[in-house]
Amino acid sequence: MFVLGFHLTLRRIVRMKVLLPGMLAMIALLCGMPRVNADSQQSTKSQAAYARFLSQAEQLYAAVNEGKLDVAMARLAALERQFRSLPMQGIATAEGIHALAQSVADMKRTSVALKPDEGKWKAGAAELRLAADELAHPDRPIWHTYRTVFLNDLATLEEAMPLSTALPGPVPESVNAAVGQLVEHYRMIRTAALLHSEPWIVEKADSSVRYATRIVQGETLTPGLLRGIVAPLREAIIGLFPGQKETSGALVPPLPMPPSWGWSAMMGSFIVTVLTWVGWRRYKVEQNTGIGPNKRREPLDEQEDAAEKLLKRWKNKK
Structure with a gap:
């Protein structure tokens, strides 16, 4: 009986050694899945936010070039709201964030001038459109x-x-x-x-x-x-x-x-x-x-x- 029990115990140990790596791998995979899914969801949300920002920049650019300054003012306000909701962690450098904020601020100053400069309007709108496109299509x-x-x-x-x-x-x-x-x-x-x-x-x-x-x-x-x-x-x-x-x-x-x-x-x-x-x-x-x-x-x-x-x-x- 002692010998039989010893052999059964030994077989269980061998079986556990065989199954243990697979079980550990499965546990690691299950633990990692939420993190991967969370990262994927965050990336999708970031891309959606950049796409909305680009859409507003394109509409602003079109309104400025069509000479519709009232429409452009509304588009600029919408673009500023989109900018405030952008996921900044997706921008690689602090200099990039500062430059984008400065571009939006410059465009706002141009819009409130007593005599708006058409050249500055068009240049600023183009600058914002190119920046928004960089965020949405970095490749x-x-x-x-x-x-x-x-x-x-x-x-x-x-x-x-x-x-x-x-x-x-x-x-x-x-x-x-x-x-x-x-x-x-x-x-x-x-x-x-x-x-x-x-x-x-x-x-x-x-x-x-x-x-x-x-x-x-x-x-x-x-x-x-x-x-x-x-x-x-x-x-x-x-x-x-x-x-x-x-x-x-x-x-x-x-x-x-x-x-x-x-x-x-x-x-x-x-x-x-x-x-x-x-x-x-x-x-x-x-x-x-x-x-x-x-x-x-x-x-x-x-x-x-x-x-x-x-x-x-x-x-x-x-």
């Missing part, structure tokens, strides 16, 4: 198609540059207009880019745009120094976009581009180009060390106001 956002727009902007800027053999003098109006146009386009995608990219990538673009704007605002410049702004702009702006083939057909039309002035683009001297690059790097150091403007948004806004004045001046001369 294929519309703003990625602006890569071609910026390549055209840079080509226009290069064509507008004076010949490298020209004497020092005032900045050509065509260069001012080209830089102003590029700044407008950059402002339009900046919030969407911050929702998508690492902050330092956007900060690099901010620095290059501010530096280029400061250079063209100079009273008298050598052609070589002026031409040197193109390379940093190209590197920083195109660096915002993932590697892809050039595409055309952005669903959000950019602001009208100034006509080409037909000037030949020529390469400046190597020494002047290097000095220009060093100047740009020094300007970045000044920004990072607190010398001069040290806020991310405010310096860009100030330069954009100047660019906007230049664009208006150019339009008045047409």
